[in-house]
Amino acid sequence: MEESRVKVSVETPSSYQKVLTIEVPSETVTAEIENIYSRIKKTATHPGFRPGKVPRKILEKKFSDSIRAEAIESTVSSTLKQVLEEQHLVPLTTPDFEDVTFEGEGPLSFKVTIEVEPTIELGEYKGLELKRPKAAVSEEDVQRVLERLQLSNAKYIPAERPVEKNDIVVIDFEGFEGGKSVEGLKAENFSVEVGAGMFAGESESQFVGMKKGETGNISVKYPDDFSTKELAGKQIVLSVTVKDVKIRQLPDLDDEFAKDLGTYTTLEELKQSVRENLQKDLAKRLEQFTREQALMTVLANTKVEIPPKLRSRVGASIFEEEVRKLAYRGADKETITAARDKISEFAEAEAARQLKVTFVADEIARRENLSVTDEELSQSIEETIAQAEDEDPRIRTYFNSERVRDRYREQMRIRKILDFIVSNATIVEVDPAETPADSAQTPEPEGGES
Template sequence: MKATWEKIEKNLGVLEVEVDAERVAKAIDKAFNKVVKKANVPGFRKGKVPRPIFESRFGVESLYQDAIDILLPEAYGEAVEQTDIFPVDRPEVDIEQFGKGQSFKFKAKITVKPEVTLGEYKGIEVPAQKAEVTEEELGAELKRLQERHAELVVIEDEPAASGDIAVIDFDGYVDGEAFEGGKAERHSLELGSNSFIPGFEDQVVGMATGDFKDVEVTFPENYQAEHLAGKPAVFKVKLHEVKRKQLPELDDEFAKDVSEFETLDEYKEDLKKQLESRKADELKGAKENAVVEKAAANAEVEIPQAMIDSEIQSMIRDFDMRLRQQGMNMDMFLSFSGQTQDDLRDQMKNDAEQRVRNNLVLEVIAKQENISVSDEDVEEELSKMAETYRRTPEEIRGILAANGSLDSLKGEISLRKTIEFLVENSKEVDAPAEAAEEKSEASAE
């Protein structure tokens, strides 16, 4: 088989392939063995029609498309490997010659992985930061834990305030007519959560137990139910009950209730260590992101749209999976958010492009620095995955092999090792005074 590759633009080229006549004949034979099983010829059972009679009745040309379907994927894969190119999209194939006794000639217009021209990637400067936990941050975490363990207490002699849980009946009308989904009884609504139509919760604030009120609102223009979008509505509301969070006291009893410690001081010390560890992980992640994005920004690469589209699809699949883990699906999310899938794709476009750019640059840096993935690296990763999923490393390897994902795992390990290389070769510098002041003010807030 002969294969030649010629670039016609930066990331676009033409692959010309010629397959010898002997392989064409074998592909036609395979096509005949497939088609003859369904051929109806008087006097013969299905699958028993002699080849000469079949060709005389239907013509050998009737086998060509099936033969091409058999031979083309094989020849294309071999040609890609032979010319050492990396397609990133489906090829546009043009059949130039195919027939009995002839070679098979075709051209494929292909978008390939782009070339990357590296810029500076060693010695990248990143702000020096320490995983220190301030008293304000420790206090905020304790406040959050208080909120989590708060009790709801019924308030009878005070009006509803922001942050309270209002137990209400509501009945909604548009143009004087009730509408589907606009009615509920004894619904618990957290005031200030912004989970209802804008303006609704604000008008419930101030109501007292037993009060009735007409709440007037306007549906947003992008509301998911198009027949209600932008229309004014009136909700007849009755407030049954007001519940307010009662925070537990921060004392030794609280520490005993929420931890294995006997005193609040012991618990605070342990909590501070947890926050320091969490902040260290966050700073490590931020440093990795900074060096990767700076290395990517310093490089030159023209990314094909096909690679961005593919990354967006991958991000949408991941997002859909997370939604399902939360008991939702994509259709429900789009309905609740008033968005379309095109809106979602537009929102993901910049992140997708950055991800593709980062990965392309990291791959080239790995090659430039001879960063390789050893069998020991793979075994270590398999052991970690086995521990996470409570399987044996052999089982994990088998699952990945069956899914064709072992090479992807090696790619992920390579990217991670390359990021570690960039971090090790980066320089920590003191943050500018203005940035340090801004960070201090943000922490105080």
């Protein structure tokens, strides 16, 4: 192909779109036709002729239309590749071809529409003022963790008396509506903490006074918005047999309790460990909160058109992922079908948001020369593996996937860009009520275990 004789005109209907009108000399197509005939002739067969000796006229009669179509397709493809390189254009989606014309005498002409990275009006990203809520670990936060540790180390003692509130009752039950068994509402050796709200409404209070070995009926009225659609709004009778009644006995919060956990000698040491872990966790979440606020601030001040084909492709991927999540959580086909419109609406909005984040990140990365090196990627992956390998030995194999590593690198890149924005911002600590209304949820200390 003689690239110098190819004629190209470029139009820009929008910031994300290029329309290329291309003309290729007829000799280029003719030469490609000859190349294809030469290739076919080497292996073509026909009665009365040895392989490779079939006359050209017979080949033309048999293959002319398909060879011409192949030559045009090949020339269009190779020419477009060359033009894109010369014009420094990178399509984000599959090009759309139209008006492909070749009459034989004149040039091959065609028009191509492509989506490219859009022009972006980037908002301010240096010198921002970011509001971070004041937050600290309180003694109440520490106490909540200790109480959870108490619960997880509680002993359960058989009760030789009728059921009382807060007892643990082990039951067999089956649900009935109008005298007919309700599918899926049946279990054996099911534990219920009386008064904890596991069953709808105040129905658990009906356990009070029952004895081990006793069988009775519990009436349950499920609310109209109950998560299990089949039970929503219904009045169900549970036939219940009490198999065991247990009293929860909490250990005392003292030095012996701390020693029983294995790594502490005093209760004060345990409290200090809990406090330090809560402080580390709070610091991480405040850091993430600030990153998210920085991102939302830059996005709000940035103007960019999202390429529609690219948005549709990303949206379709998000839609499929959300459907998979629903199915994994046990949703049936009817539930998923009913939710399709909401999922589709979410997927479209999320695709636009993700792409805007990507375009903003790309622009800041170009301006500030920010990237993730192979060494940084490998080090971060190894740290992640070291933290999780004991719980999931498959994690190293997971990170062997090039696709996974690319996705992880992109996450690291976004985080590095956000850290750059935060490092160039002024952080103002304010009362939680003064944080922007559209900010991420204000972090509070979580009662995780030490």
